[in-house]
Amino acid sequence: MEYGQIERSIYVDAAPDVVYEVISSPEHLKEWWSDEVVDLEPVPGSVGELVWGERTSPDSHVARIELVDAAPPRLFSFRWAHLSDDAVPPMNSLLVTFELSPSGEGTTLRMTETGFREMGWEVAVLEEQYNSHVEGWNRHLPRLVECAARLGASG
Secondary structure, three states: OOEEEEEEEEEOOOOOHHHHHHHOOOHHHHHHHHOEEEOOOOOOEEEEEEEEEEOOOOOOOOEEEEEEEEEEEEEEEEEEOOOOOOOOOHHHHHHEEEEEEOOEEEEEEEEEEOHHHHHHOOOOHHHHHHHHHHHHHHHHHHHHHHHHHHHHHHO
């Protein structure tokens, strides 16, 4: 297996501006992805944290996130890594890109996550991390679709 990138293309029953809001707003990110979003503004260069679980729990996961592109309502990308320092350098982080395009009454969302091989992990770690991210996107992207459809229906 390649373990180079994860790519998903999904249809969302909501307009691109609604989907963009769901993928870029800390308020909505907490609905479909992480349990907590700290200090993240939806503008390029913004740095924040994503937290899964209770921050004080030994089972929690904290990831640093740095926004790369924010071009509403068509493009949103960020680098993220499970690091202890403030930096999210390109060679030690993964790049997630959301591309949105109108499709009928809704939006086609294309999500790509790259940078796995560039992390310098041993093969077993690379495979474990890649598979963990595949599982995560398989779990979280349907929640994104539901959140956007709900928000679109109420707007």
